[in-house]
Amino acid sequence: MNVTETTNLIEVAVAGLPPHDQIKRKERLALLKACEQLKRAIETPFEATQKILFAPHQTAGVRIAVDVKLFDIFATAKETEFYSSELAGKNTVRWLRMFTGMGLLEERPNNKYKASALGLAFASSSPYANAAVFLGKIHEVLAKLPAYLKDTGYRNPVDAFDGPFQSVNATKDHYFTWLQANPEVQRAFNYTMGIPRLSFGEEQWFDFFPVEEKLLSGTSTDTVVLVDIGGGRGHDLREFRDKFHSASGRLILQDLPTVIDDITDQPAGIQLMKHDFFTVQPVKGARAYYLRTVLHDWPDNQARKILEMIRLAMSKDSILLLYEIVVPDAGHSLWAADMDINLMASLAALERTRKQWVDLLDSSGFELKAVWEPKNSALGSGSLLEAVPK
């Protein structure tokens, strides 16, 4: 098949594709991979490097669109098209060209624009708008990361209180302490944590972990089934509660006061508890102590302290559940690599390989019993690590 025939074939295929949410997850992921290979095969170095080197410009544009609520106009208005002059407040007209190129806006005749589905993802009501605000602060650190690493001899940052974030912001505060003092970003952070649950067909850990056998058998109304430590707004416990609504036992959500106080919709059947996980765990003998993407926020020193506080509260039947990315030794995703650097910049922390998890658990008095995996893992997929005290 020659190149023109290939192009025609792709155009026909695109026209015939169902919407993404109507394609089977496995097939959709395979197609995405094939498209990525296709692009890599035909892009010139100029086209490929342009995308990489101009990504910060587009990130800045999106953040400005979120700040001036550009996409709210489309999300809330009855009309779907607006003249560029109607969108031109605060200089946004210069950004409209970029948003069109990025596929956030579609150009219509007579200087009109319409938001695409992707553009609407940056309306204020969307969690992705919150992600733009939360990540905006980390982008500031990333912009200065090359200079920071040059100055520090390219050493791996491992001090959560004296890393890139502190250097760039001239502070001694930990990132989470800084967040607490910056409510707009803290709130954006809390809502951003809900994005992985928009899993687009992905299984949650309690779909592939034997919950009945390991957590629910023989429980009474007094049994604490799950303590979700650093559980944010309780996304996971809410879904767990809905799936196992007829089970008896208690579900407890723990997080810092600023996060718990931000939960205005008291979730039925879930006890909210303000708790600093560096202090003595007040809930003793729960079936499971669960931490989702919490330990990846901390270098080994602090992660060991968090684990110690949990271990001291466990009974002989308690288990530890960690939902985290386990970076494979080969074939890791770009997402895992991006997240790893995100953690380096903001928290001097890291995504861990299986060996790093085993070592961390071992040096914290735990034995890794099993790693439970979803059937179709993809961007952002985690694994569930099950561990018990040694």
Ligand SMILES: C[S@@+](CC[C@H](N)C(=O)[O-])C[C@H]1O[C@@H](n2cnc3c(N)ncnc32)[C@H](O)[C@@H]1O
């Ligand atoms: C990356 S978020 C993960 C949130 C949630 N587990 C999830 O997966 O959506 C880390 C959480 O740890 C919480 N956290 C940070 N320091 C804490 C501390 N000292 N004690 C309790 N929670 C803390 C943060 O407030 C945040 O909700």
